[in-house]
Amino acid sequence: MKRRNFLKSTSAAVVTSTILPISTMAKNSSSVSTKKTKVAIVGTGSRGSQTWGKSLLAGFSKWVEVVGLCDINYKRVEYAKEFMGATNAKTYEAKDFDLMIKETQPDYVIVTTTDSFHVDYTVRAMELGVDAISEKPIATEVEQCQRILDTEYKTGRKVTVGFNMRFGNEAAEMKKILDSGELGRILSVDFQEYLDLNHGASYFRRWHGKNKYSGSLLVHKASHHFDLVNWLIDADPVEVQAMGKVAFYGSNNSFRGKNCRSCAFTDKCNFYWDITKSERMKDLYVKCEDVDGYFRDGCVWDNEIDSYDTSTTQVTYDNGTFLTYSQNTNLPYEGQYISFTGEKGRMDVRLYNRQPWEVKDPIEIRISKDTETTKIYTLNNSKGEHGGADDRVKALIFNPEVKDELNQRAGSRAGVLSSLIGIAARQSIETGKKVMIADLIHFPTTWEG
Template structure:
């Protein structure tokens, strides 16, 4: 079998999953040919972790040599795992060079960048896959199964709430995510997962959106309320670290240390900026109301400083209700670091079906093994070894169109927030940007 060749751009926390999938788990059908990043230390670290492959190992390229990498290493597919605001740049360059693309979510962060991606995809005819791992989590696939079989009749309305705890939620306030022009804010960066799930579950696309958003917790005022006056610009060497619950110790967490602290002289990237700084431009408390083309209406909440982490979703249908709750456990990405409180943290899922006229029924929740509730290994199988996977009756693969719909709710919500909650119509927003989906 001819192996498909892959190159990865952006060798930070998230790329590790893709590197291992290509170079190790699926090495029979896939081959890693090159790595690319602005940071020489992270590049070398990553290349050294690929099991010995003879010769000179994996080729590494600085970002300025991305195009040369494509010519010299000839990958079939480029995997994009850079910060969000750079996705479009690499997606477009890879497509124009005749390569397929797999990109991390969000596909991009605004409509101008979205148009560039859609145009380049159309012109090149190459594929863009957005790696929405959440769709592959068995418990969420089970919801799709129930909904697509019409068990609760037609879906009329959805209540969806996602809570980020003070480990995972805080982590979005430490580095590039905390700037709206780099991540689109949490309504794009994080909610792209949720809006993608909602679009897929409901089998529809968003039509109009209004939203509120504010930053109430990760603020300079909160630092004072918590007795953290005199804090430094980052956790490392912060004078009040000993009394801060949000202290991230890069020195003692070896994976984080080698990936970020030991690499920061190359590019000045601080992984542990203070979460109470005044230059943060994203919200931590967001609520969205949306109408879908199918008539479904949605109430959505995202909070980034909750005492627990997880989701609650309720689907209202013409025949009954379907409710799912997932209490998740999370650490700091790339660090494998457990939340404070130690190992007793609980992960629990429940799904309840309540048909009109009957009693509520607890369902056995589908489960799986591996990261993101068992989602990642299934998705990686479909991405890197599709011939050995069964045909996907749930339609979980996502292309640039699903990628686009998943960010449009958040982009429209950002506009609505900027305009005091005004209702934003997605078709008008697309028409103004010259986008047809």
């Protein structure tokens, strides 16, 4: 993978904490082919207990065993173990994370906590001699990005980032077309991300609506999309400018409550949601809320919501490509519209994720070479979570026979660059100024992330 000179500079901050190589076993592909890879999961909420928990055990137990489960909420970690079934994993509270590593000796720590805490476990796992698999975003703040790079450099451990969006059928198709060169040099990319009133609102009911936990949807959600573009056009972001506001949710309403169950306005609120109708939601969140006070059915009109629901971001890349990215969260339908304008043609990709009208296939691709020649075709999603993407991420990590032909496995460098675009966009919104990525981060000189 290429390394861009402008981002190469001496590592500014070197981590000073003690390195305790509890697990010193080499984690190369030959070691996973002879015995099961042991994983410990920290953050046993929805993603941790399902995608990296129950589904991992269901589809990958030939290669993987879950040895430890850890969460800040002791009730949730016990429920997660029961929900996952088929595991003898030991359970731990967050304060005993080091003990879990010592007792269970995992090959990987899978980090699926609330976004802003990813860094703590990713860094600590590496300090304890263990590689980390972090859900996206790898980090929500500049300082966190630097800590991860520096720790990886110092410890020689590795971080993998769970960018499942690289693994959808449309992503692979776009990558192959762009890499073939048939569109020539890519001059600009237009990326519209739109969430419907159900999915969009769900972010503002949860911790995702507060920047201190999610880094804003420009980091939490858009890091997926920024990574996708970085990977597809194989270029590094140089400068970022953005506009954004909380234009629809948050304080944009005359009434509000603490959460839906205790609200006085259920009759007139379009976003009233009865969490008790779902057994899974009750077990995972409602029955655990006395421990941490977290309400999964929080109010979308909470005055403290500061994650922008409406934004537009411009990125300039080191190869000269421009990206225009927009994010909206209150549409009647959901999907993405991604266009690549090249010297020799244009590719338009539309994803019809959830529409009130019938759609034959959810992925539509149009390639136009000149004013007379246009080709349009559709693709379907594969079976499984996120159109089959989640299983492909896991297969690439855990099944030694799966090869990384499209360079889909993402490391810390990809994780950091995608988070930094979102963080820079946030800074640009706050200051009204353009932000240079190179001013935010120092990549260690001889390091390969």
